[in-house]
Amino acid sequence: MILDVTTEAIVLDKEDLGECDTRIFLYTKDFGKVMAKATSSRKITSKLAAHLEPLSYITARLISKGDSVFDARGYQVADALLIGESVNWKGEEQKLENALKVSYFISRAVPDGVTDRDLWDFLMRVSVNKDDISVKDTLDFLGLGKEHASCEICSSSDTEYFYPKNNSFVCRGCVSAAPAYKKEFIKLN
Numbered sequence: 001m002i003l004d005v006t007t008e009a010i011v012l013d014k015e016d017l018g019e020c021d022t023r024i025f026l027y028t029k030d031f032g033k034v035m036a037k038a039t040s041s042r043k044i045t046s047k048l049a050a051h052l053e054p055l056s057y058i059t060a061r062l063i064s065k066g067d068s069v070f071d072a073r074g075y076q077v078a079d080a081l082l083i084g085e086s087v088n089w090k091g092e093e094q095k096l097e098n099a100l101k102v103s104y105f106i107s108r109a110v111p112d113g114v115t116d117r118d119l120w121d122f123l124m125r126v127s128v129n130k131d132d133i134s135v136k137d138t139l140d141f142l143g144l145g146k147e148h149a150s151c152e153i154c155s156s157s158d159t160e161y162f163y164p165k166n167n168s169f170v171c172r173g174c175v176s177a178a179p180a181y182k183k184e185f186i187k188l189n
């Protein structure tokens, strides 16, 4: 069965996959976080690619060969269109940098396919309203406040990274000691 859905979404991050594919991390209003492939988005349909920049607020049409919309694997972005005008961050570079850190953090830290309207509203504040929101605010919002957190491995209080697989914090020293896994940790500041 082929699934074909259209939903409002905020682009969280994108990652190049080889020559012509891009992996897009979306937070959708209806299905929560979704990872989807945009084939040839850089090569052929540059117009599509322009609407898939991080922090874009879009209408996305997603198709999937899976039979459940909650199975986050195997999505493809069939179409993407900006909603409203593209947000202008000119002169607000610091805020933009924070917003990109927040959207990257959410793209990696939040599980796929869980609909959460509060998180949707939070992301709208970050990407469309341009509220000044830090990764720390995001941790607090998600109930992962790091005030009392210590490194999962050595108990150091210098927690610079987050490990989304078990919602724990790790210090720089312990992350450096395991370079092969570095990609799985999210830098917090």
Ligand SMILES: [Zn+2]
Pocket (backbone or CB within 6 Å): 151, 152, 153, 154, 155, 156, 170, 171, 172, 173, 174, 175
């Ligand atoms: Zn440590």
